[in-house]
Amino acid sequence: MTTLLQQIANGIALGATIGLIALGYTMVYGIIQLINFAHGEVFMVGAFGGLATYRWLLPEGIRGDWYLSLPLMLLGGVVVAVTVALLMERFAYRPLRNAPRLAPLITALGVSIVLQEAIRLWFPDADAAQPFPKAFLDAQIKIGPISLRATQLLLIAVSIVLSVLLQTYVNRSKMGRAMRATAQDPDTARLMGINPNRVIVLTFAIGAALAGVAGVLYGIDITNVDNAIGFQNGIFAFTAAVLGGIGSLRGAVIGAFVIGLIKTLGGQYMPGGTQYDYVWIFVVLILVLVFRPQGLFGEAERVRA
Helix, strand or coil: CHHHHHHHHHHHHHHHHHHHHHHHHHHHHHHHCCCCCCHHHHHHHHHHHHHHHHHHHCCHHHHCCHHHHHHHHHHHHHHHHHHHHHHHHHHHHHHHCCCCCHHHHHHHHHHHHHHHHHHHHHCCCCCCCEECCCCCCCCEEEECCEEEEHHHHHHHHHHHHHHHHHHHHHHHCHHHHHHHHHHHCHHHHHHCCCCHHHHHHHHHHHHHHHHHHHHHHHHHHHCEECCCHHHHHHHHHHHHHHHHCCCCHHHHHHHHHHHHHHHHHHHHHCCCHHHHHHHHHHHHHHHHHHHCCCCCCCCCCCCCC
């Protein structure tokens, strides 16, 4: 029983990281119907932005004080991730907004490779694991029979808080209503005085900021990063968004926690162990899509005239 509870806790911690990335996938798709396969790399560059902030910008005197270094690393990661996402939107995706769907999809894959190679040039040893500073409490927290790292608890708390704040912002703010209007019918939204470009830029920025936070916290938790972390975690996040219903914020977060639980529990209890934990994730995804193609919380796709 203790092992089961421990694996559930580990799955929730993994799901917290995936959820922050999946929100960016589902927001962008909800607004402009684009599957941004480069979003995993935005997560990756956010992690390296936090690492670069620690290595090159933080004075020696405050590196040992996590309550000073952690906010600055998060700020650095978010700034880098948002900057990359906005450049990506402006120069890679906006010119193809009215093109056939295959064109921006292929462009997203190309941007993904470009970002991986850019990090390889920026950090010459990025192919290998780069040590990441543990800019938080280095402690194990006992909750009954469960033991979690303090960094895992931080990830879970930040993921839940940011998800709730984002949901509240989208549902209650003026810009949030503009986002929902643009997602439902961009032409009518434009007639109502909404600037679609502004909405899309803000959507990319919010998604990138969440990915940047996730990248820094992920690095702090596992204490190393490389330029391949975006691909692996991006696949998990995309799967979570599809499982929960791509376009649904709530679905993306719940799907992420489901993916995290499947990976940890499947690796522990299913045949093949951790070598086949990826397999069980996609088995569950296929079963869900067979019986509910729009995902757990998604809506059936509307046909636009």
